Amino acid sequence: MKVLTLTWEYSPRIVGGISRHVEGLSEALVRRGAEVHVVTPDFPGVPYEEIVRGVHIHRVSVETPAPDFTTWVMLMNHYLAKRAADLANSLGGFDLVHAHDWLVTPVGIESKHFLGSDLITTLHSLEFKRVGSISSPFSRMVDSLEWWSTYESRRVIVCSNSMKWDVIHKFSVPEEKIMVIPNSIDTSKFDLHVDRRSVRLRYGVHNGERLVLFLGRLTPQKGCEYLIKAMRLLPSHLNAKLIVVGDGWMRNDLEREAFGSDIGWRVRFTGFLPDGEVVQLLKSADALVVPSVYEPFGMVALEGMAAGAPVVASNVDGLSEVIKHDYNGVLVYSRDPSSIAWGINRVLSDSGYVQWIVGNARTIIHEKYNWDAIASLTIDAYKREE
Amino acid sequence: MVGLNIEERIIQLLANLNAIRLEKALDIMALKDIIKAKDEDVASIMGGLQTKGYLTIEGEKVYLTKAGILRAFSYYS
Incomplete structure (x- = not known):
């Protein structure tokens, strides 16, 4: 099976969760015998063409300057379509096209019609939930592209x-067209010994202090x-210190919020960190907090579970499907600082409880969220029903 | 870019113009023309963005670093 995968982010271009998802899935599909070609925008420091763990990666430069992001997206789609067409010509076509999210909907639909291939779309999140309402012209465009992708696709995958x-409710999509396939993570990257004391000291967390970790984009959605x-x-x-890993357009506001208060000395912003450093922090944390306002899945919660960090997460959307309260983590109310504080206090105050939820989390990760199982489900989604 | 502060406007501008490598860098004078803010404000803010690791200034050219690219697109993911 020859698959054309379209995505606006692929490692090391990691803006959100899409990149990690597409990377893990593509590699797992290759292990199951598929030939996967990923077409994606370029990124400094990596080649335009390479094969990584069997996945053919084709990075494309958006050559034409754009006056705004909307135009940039449309130009990006044009350049991806051009590369996809060249590849189809040289490789003899593709069996199907798999597009990830609204940002590549135009190229996904074009490829489907030009190549005469089936289109599969994975929607990773939805605009009306990200922004709360479809009021701006930009949101209307994104919402419409999301709908269009569900209309043109033979199968829609959600997490x-x-x-x-x-x-189903927003776009009136027939239930049988949608397949729920959860995200996954590569647990092997957490199989390493970490000197927790030295990692914590590196981030200013001393003996007797507790490390509370946030990991994610600094946008309103992440809370x-x-x-x-x-x-x-x-x-x-509790002597808790908060380490905020990640970046985003809200960073200045969040730094003002933290450093303008009496707890400023207990908060540290690191910006983006390399994967290896993130793993070390996850394995050294006393609590990983996922306070998202909207989270269609919550990959970071899985990473915390795999690393053995007790997870405190908002009781919203996909997070409430990943975390079972008092079993493999703690669920708290979103947008509610007192509830979040209660959850953190719960895991920082009871080591026996932490052992229980961390043990359960590890078991669930290995049983339910592994890439080979997810790849198998995706291949089922690719197949046409006779 | 209405409503964004100068810092964000610079980051978004460089991302949309695909100024992500030296060979695609934007002339600083052109950036100042487009942003339409006081020269000294733009220079000071660009210095701050460079210190934070979001952009690289080489001679009369400016382009986004890897962190700058990810920061710019964090609006939309």
Whole structure:
């Protein structure tokens, strides 16, 4: 099976969760015998063409300057379509096209019609949930592209049941067209020994202090502002320090929020960190907090579970499907600093409880969220029903 | 880019113009023309963005670093 995969981000271009998902899935599909060609925008420091763990990666430069992001997206789609057409000509076509999210919907649809191949779309999140309402012209465009992708695709893949019902109700998509396939992670990258003490010291967390970790884009969707407010409500005897890993356009506001208060000295922003450093922090954390306002899945919660960090997460959307309260993590109310503080306090105050949820989390990760199982389900989605 | 502060406007501008490598870098004078803010404000903000690791200034040219690219597109993921 020859698959043309279209995505606007692929490692090391990691803006959100799409990159890691497409990378893990592509490699797992290759292990199951598929020939996968990923067409994606370029990124400094990596070649335009390479094969990584069997996946053919074709990086494309968006040569034409754009006046705004919308135009950039359309130009990016044009350049991806051009590369996809060249590849189809040289490789003798593709069996199917797999497009990831609205950003590559135009090239996905074009490829389907030009190549005469089936189109499969994975929607990773939905605009109306990301922004709360479809009011701006930009959101109307994104929402419409999301709908168009569901209309043109033979199969729509989503990562959680909550998202499946969102797609059904928002876009009137027949239920039988949608397949729920969860995200996964590569657990092997967590199989390493970490000197927790030295990692914690590197980030200013000393003996007797507790490391609370946030990992994600600094955008409203991720809810970091509520976590910073929650830190102010924690009992002082917990000696908790918050390490915020990631970046985004809200960073300045969040730094002002943190450093303008009496807990500023207990918060540190690291910006983007390399994967290896993130793994070391996850394995050294006393709590990983995922305070998202909207989270169709919540890959970072899986990473915390795999690393053995107790996870405190908002009881929203896909996160509430990944985390079972008091079993493999703690669920708290979203947008509620006092509830988040309660959850952090719960895991920082009871080591026996932490052992219980961390043990359960590890078991679930290995049983349910492994890439080979996810690749198998994806191949089922690729197949035409006779 | 209405409503964004100068810092964000610079980051978004460089991302949309695909100024992500030296060979695709934007002339600093051109950037100042487009942003339409006081020269000293733009220079100071660009210096700050360079210190934070979001952009690289080489001679009269400016382009986004890897962190700058990811920061710019964080709006849309």
